[in-house]
Amino acid sequence: MSRGKIAIIGIGEVPTASMPDRTQWDILYDTCMEAVRDSGLHKNDIEGAICVSPQAQPKITAELSFGKLPEELGLKGCRDTVVCNAGGASTSNCLRLAEQWIENGTAQAVLIPHVTVHSTVPIPDLINFFAQAGVDLQWEYPFGSTYNIIMGLMAKRYMHETGCTPEEMASVVTALRSWAAKDPHSIFYGKEVPSVEKVMQSSLLNTPLHKRESNVLADGGCAMVVVSAAEAKKMKRPAAYKLGESVRYFSGTPLMRDFHKVVEGFYLTGKESLAQAGITKDDVSLWNIYLAYSLAHPLMAEALEVAPLGQGGKYFAQGRMSFGGDIPWSTIGDAVGRGHTGSGVSAALYVETARQLMGKAGERQVKDCRYVFQNTAGGSGFNNIATVWGRDF
Amino acid sequence: MEFDMTKPNPEVQPWSMKFWEGTKEGKLFIQFCKDCKSYIFYPRKFCPECWSGNLGWKQASGKATIYTFSTAYDMVEPKFMDELPYTIAYVDLEEGIRLMTRIVECKPEDIEIGMPVEVVFYPRNDFMLPYFRPVKK
Numbered sequence: 001m002s003r004g005k006i007a008i009i010g011i012g013e014v015p016t017a018s019m020p021d022r023t024q025w026d027i028l029y030d031t032c033m034e035a036v037r038d039s040g041l042h043k044n045d046i047e048g049a050i051c052v053s054p055q056a057q058p059k060i061t062a063e064l065s066f067g068k069l070p071e072e073l074g075l076k077g078c079r080d081t082v083v084c085n086a087g088g089a090s091t092s093n094c095l096r097l098a099e100q101w102i103e104n105g106t107a108q109a110v111l112i113p114h115v116t117v118h119s120t121v122p123i124p125d126l127i128n129f130f131a132q133a134g135v136d137l138q139w140e141y142p143f144g145s146t147y148n149i150i151m152g153l154m155a156k157r158y159m160h161e162t163g164c165t166p167e168e169m170a171s172v173v174t175a176l177r178s179w180a181a182k183d184p185h186s187i188f189y190g191k192e193v194p195s196v197e198k199v200m201q202s203s204l205l206n207t208p209l210h211k212r213e214s215n216v217l218a219d220g221g222c223a224m225v226v227v228s229a230a231e232a233k234k235m236k237r238p239a240a241y242k243l244g245e246s247v248r249y250f251s252g253t254p255l256m257r258d259f260h261k262v263v264e265g266f267y268l269t270g271k272e273s274l275a276q277a278g279i280t281k282d283d284v285s286l287w288n289i290y291l292a293y294s295l296a297h298p299l300m301a302e303a304l305e306v307a308p309l310g311q312g313g314k315y316f317a318q319g320r321m322s323f324g325g326d327i328p329w330s331t332i333g334d335a336v337g338r339g340h341t342g343s344g345v346s347a348a349l350y351v352e353t354a355r356q357l358m359g360k361a362g363e364r365q366v367k368d369c370r371y372v373f374q375n376t377a378g379g380s381g382f383n384n385i386a387t388v389w390g391r392d393f
Numbered sequence: 394m395e396f397d398m399t400k401p402n403p404e405v406q407p408w409s410m411k412f413w414e415g416t417k418e419g420k421l422f423i424q425f426c427k428d429c430k431s432y433i434f435y436p437r438k439f440c441p442e443c444w445s446g447n448l449g450w451k452q453a454s455g456k457a458t459i460y461t462f463s464t465a466y467d468m469v470e471p472k473f474m475d476e477l478p479y480t481i482a483y484v485d486l487e488e489g490i491r492l493m494t495r496i497v498e499c500k501p502e503d504i505e506i507g508m509p510v511e512v513v514f515y516p517r518n519d520f521m522l523p524y525f526r527p528v529k530k
Contacts, residue, residue: 143522206464
């Protein structure tokens with residue numbers, strides 16, 4: 001679809017945290033201004049604004065949907081703005097639309113912001129939103145299902161089929177948190193990395209999911225500036241070039257999601273996106289995987305042939321995907337390590353992909369980072385979008 | 394802080410009414426396409442295989458095996474807290490249909506993938522939900 005057509009040239013982000021004192025607009029100002037300054041462009045060079053849809057926040061979603069962002073930020077050159085919503089895959093669709101706008105001349109530079117402030121949403125509303133979103137209201141919700149339970153169902157079957165142990169599953173949290181502890185934008189920055197034993201000792205929410213294998217809801221925001229690959233090349237600034245993409249749809253209702261079709265989808269989208277980028281898995285410097293929950297990471301590692309079949313959990317347990325390991329993996333720690341910002345985890349992961357390729361990842365910088373594989377998934381896992389990014393094209 | 398403690402009813406569509414009427418009579422109906430002979434779950438307005446509107450219903454045996462399950466101990470909606478612990482499962486019916494359900498009438502620690510189960514109907518407001526219990530040996 002897109003080998004070398006667009007590039008991310010500017011990024012901005014606020015640390016993920018609980019920030020009830022900050023409004024969404026306060027965060028949007030900071031992240032958008034930082035991203036535009038980082039790009040080297042002037043604010044009036046931004047000709048399009050494509051916003052990641054905030055989840056469970058109807059007021060800010062309505063304001064963004066009805067065009068307030070360019071006006072609020074004084075983006076005098078902006079020709080159009082829109083909000084994209086595909087849950088966790090929203091940012092991927094913002095990037096796709098940016099590519100289209102850049103290709104057809106609608107905009108030469110596009111700003112893609114995300115913001116989420118969970119901490120001021122009334123708790124009953126938050127619980128109700130996450131209980132119903134992505135769950136079928138006729139065939140699942142009445143039985144008392146939750147996101148945690150859906151992930152538990154998938155993990156239980158995976159463990160049954162592969163022999164992956166609870167200890168190996170717990171080691172995924174240790175790996176993800178080892179990256180988060182080094183990430184100034186993580187809610188767990190500088191915090192102790194929980195051992196496998198500590199993860200296992202945390203209370204059981206629903207089998208086989210322990211409390212430390214679940215996510216902490218948090219507030220956060222980030223933004224990116226995207227231009228054509230040719231323009232980015234001309235600007236001679238650090239950039240992340242989009243080199244490949246592939247996607248598969250699975251199902252809207254978790255019950256209808258065939259386990260093997262999902263694994264096949266992970267495998268095919270990985271293969272196709274790498275082929276489109278003209279590289280192989282051995283060329284990938286960093287696997288930036290977004291799955292929201294730790295339990296699906298071993299499965300993804302196997303589907304991408306990063307680990308042999310049935311060995312995904314063992315690879316994590318051996319520390320190979322941890323900070324300092326030989327397979328750099330989810331360097332923001334996915335939602336488990338970053339804190340869950342609704343549709344924002346995948347946005348933050350794209351920012352991290354760009355940060356790594358630009359050589360700005362500090363202590364977490366992957367050595368000689370040339371190619372990053374990144375996936376996103378929408379809703380409770382209705383699809384998988386695989387993308388490949390490079391520091392050149 | 395006020396939570397809505399009303400237990401949710403299934404949000405029924407016109408073409409799924411027959412399913413829920415059946416559960417009130419202690420019957421598990423599966424939608425069936427008379428043209429392409431496919432079993433359909435969940436019920437649709439048109440057959441998802443061939444888009445035929447020539448649809449009917451067949452009564453399932455109610456026998457199934459557990460494909461996967463997860464027993465909840467915490468962090469469910471407040472309206473379901475009084476039912477903890479409970480086990481949610483995907484079960485595969487003999488007719489080749491997969492349902493989400495609850496596994497009841499047994500201890501959570503006795504539940505296993507592949508376990509044979511049978512349908513049993515439990516009330517929810519004005520509805521009867523199809524739950525499953527282990528088949529007695």
